[in-house]
Amino acid sequence: GIQVEQSPPDLILQEGANSTLRCNFSDSVNNLQWFHQNPWGQLINLFYIPSGTKQNGRLSATTVATERYSLLYISSSQTTDSGVYFCAVERAGTASKLTFGTGTRLQVTL
Amino acid sequence: KAGVTQTPRYLIKTRGQQVTLSCSPISGHRSVSWYQQTPGQGLQFLFEYFSETQRNKGNFPGRFSGRQFSNSRSEMNVSTLELGDSALYLCASSLYGLADLYQETQYFGPGTRLLVL
Numbered sequence: 461g462i463q464v465e466q467s468p469p470d471l472i473l474q475e476g477a478n479s480t481l482r483c484n485f486s487d488s489v490n491n492l493q494w495f496h497q498n499p500w501g502q503l504i505n506l507f508y509i510p511s512g513t514k515q516n517g518r519l520s521a522t523t524v525a526t527e528r529y530s531l532l533y534i535s536s537s538q539t540t541d542s543g544v545y546f547c548a549v550e551r552a553g554t555a556s557k558l559t560f561g562t563g564t565r566l567q568v569t570l
Numbered sequence: 571k572a573g574v575t576q577t578p579r580y581l582i583k584t585r586g587q588q589v590t591l592s593c594s595p596i597s598g599h600r601s602v603s604w605y606q607q608t609p610g611q612g613l614q615f616l617f618e619y620f621s622e623t624q625r626n627k628g629n630f631p632g633r634f635s636g637r638q639f640s641n642s643r644s645e646m647n648v649s650t651l652e653l654g655d656s657a658l659y660l661c662a663s664s665l666y667g668l669a670d671l672y673q674e675t676q677y678f679g680p681g682t683r684l685l686v687l
Contacts, residue, residue: 493675501607501658503678510673546613557603557626558662558676560613 462487462551473537473568481564483547491550492523494532496543504532505523506532510519513548537568572597574663574679587674588649591682593661595642601625601667603676604636607658609630614625616659619644642644648684 463486473479485492494506507514511525518537523530534541545567548558575594583589595602603626604616612635615628619638636646642663663675 491674491676493589495678501660501683503660503662505633505675505677508673508675535616548613557615557618558613560605562612563684 462489462549462556462559464547464549464559464561465548466545466564468564472566472568475538475568475570477537477568478535479566480532481531481536481545481547481566483530483549484548485528485530485560486551487528487551489525489549489556490551490552492530493548494521494530495546495548496541497563498532498543498548506545519541534566539568539570542566542568574661574677576659576679576682577659579680580683580685582687583651584687585651587651588646588647589651589684590645591659591661591684593644593679594647595644595661595662595663596677599654599663599677600642600663600669601660601664602638602642603664603667604644604646605660605662606630607660607681608654608656613660616646618667627665651686653686656684658683 465484472542492510495503507521518535520533544563549563595684601620603618607613622638629638658681660681661679664674664676
């Protein structure tokens with residue numbers, strides 16, 4: 461099956477710092493989503509971004525589908541950004557079967 | 571629109587018992603997928619239903635089963651529970667479950683935490 465690797469696995473930042481999270485995938489995809497999992501387990505959809513660049517407030521994401529990677533940028537981080545960030549992909553022809561990476565655990569400190 | 575809802579939110583069972591979890595998708599969504607999240611294995615796909623039919627299945631034993639009703643609500647059942655079934659079970663919905671054609675986003679519910687003793 462498709463492989464999804466995320467880096468770094470853990471990240472500790474001071475409030476106000478910027479960060480870049482990376483997601484590499486091993487095959488062509490028709491769906492790539494970034495999620496933030498809060499402490500209660502809820503997966504919150506950040507971006508649907510199989511290709512191109514999107515921005516939403518302090519967050520932005522870029523997917524270079526031809527090179528099989530995606531980046532999530534967090535600027536001016538806040539303590540509420542803490543949690544686990546997952547990249548998930550769906551390979552063409554696999555209806556609604558997201559394959560998740562192992563996540564990046566982010567801790568933002570004061 | 572109301573989001574994806576899952577019931578119950580927490581559940582404690584003992585080995586050998588069976589359990590049924592429920593998921594109500596976002597209104598109008600017809601595709602429902604289930605995922606299991608454990609510390610050791612991460613997030614893994616269980617199965618996906620569309621129009622009351624299982625359309626895709628992950629690599630889980632037959633003890634894990636599901637169904638979908640005509641109103642798109644879905645249930646999953648785990649029989650003969652094992653300690654390793656302790657996990658967060660997440661349900662996700664999308665319109666058609668066909669990102670190839672519709673560039674869809676999957677939306678997740680809050681999950682059901684199952685503890686098997």
